[in-house]
Amino acid sequence: MTLLFIDKASKSKINLWNLLHSLQLLIEANEAGHRSIGYISPYRAQAYYMDLLLNEFFRNEKQNGEMMSATVHRFQGSERDVIIFDSVDSYPNKRPGILLTGNESERLLNVAMTRARAKFIHVTDYNFFKKVNVRGIYQNLLDHQLFHHQQVDPSEIGRWIHSQKPNLQWMHAKKMTLVQQDIQQAKHNITVALPSKRFIVQI
Numbered sequence: 001m002t003l004l005f006i007d008k009a010s011k012s013k014i015n016l017w018n019l020l021h022s023l024q025l026l027i028e029a030n031e032a033g034h035r036s037i038g039y040i041s042p043y044r045a046q047a048y049y050m051d052l053l054l055n056e057f058f059r060n061e062k063q064n065g066e067m068m069s070a071t072v073h074r075f076q077g078s079e080r081d082v083i084i085f086d087s088v089d090s091y092p093n094k095r096p097g098i099l100l101t102g103n104e105s106e107r108l109l110n111v112a113m114t115r116a117r118a119k120f121i122h123v124t125d126y127n128f129f130k131k132v133n134v135r136g137i138y139q140n141l142l143d144h145q146l147f148h149h150q151q152v153d154p155s156e157i158g159r160w161i162h163s164q165k166p167n168l169q170w171m172h173a174k175k176m177t178l179v180q181q182d183i184q185q186a187k188h189n190i191t192v193a194l195p196s197k198r199f200i201v202q203i
Contacts, residue, residue, distance in 0.1 A: 012045035
């Protein structure tokens with residue numbers, strides 16, 4: 001599944017599915033006692049929207065400098081105990097962007113990985129990168145993670161989500177009671193994301 005958009009103003013990529021997964025990882029890490037957490041994305045728009053989510057969910061932690069969302073370039077010189085690196089690229093793109101495949105990709109990925117003092121978490125669409133046959137250091141990272149059985153499939157999402165927030169709920173597809181309650185309580189608009197259609201519908 002993917003919800004990949006292009007920001008009209010900056011022409012930068014936004015992957016809503018990765019964004020929400022990464023936010024939940026931030027929540028889980030925080031609940032586990034980690035206070036120094038960073039989110040890194042190659043794309044400015046993705047980092048910007050995570051910054052907005054941090055304002056919503058972790059305003060105090062962000063203001064205190066405990067949590068940070070930024071591009072790889074802006075993260076140079078800064079470290080965190082936990083780093084979440086979101087590669088963003090996915091379908092319906094036909095190939096990953098230059099930030100992950102170009103001449104600077106090795107240096108940028110090296111910066112992202114070395115910002116972590118204790119734990120490095122990689123959020124990516126492995127099937128997409130496998131199909132487009134990405135090479136170089138990014139492929140080495142994917143191979144390393146698979147070889148050491150460090151991957152978590154989206155179908156396993158219920159196994160690692162332990163902390164739910166009132167305004168971010170993960171639900172089983174067959175348990176729609178909470179969704180129905182949300183729909184019934186809506187006063188004006190209901191926004192539904194349709195991954196296969198690449199747009200958002202308001203009802």
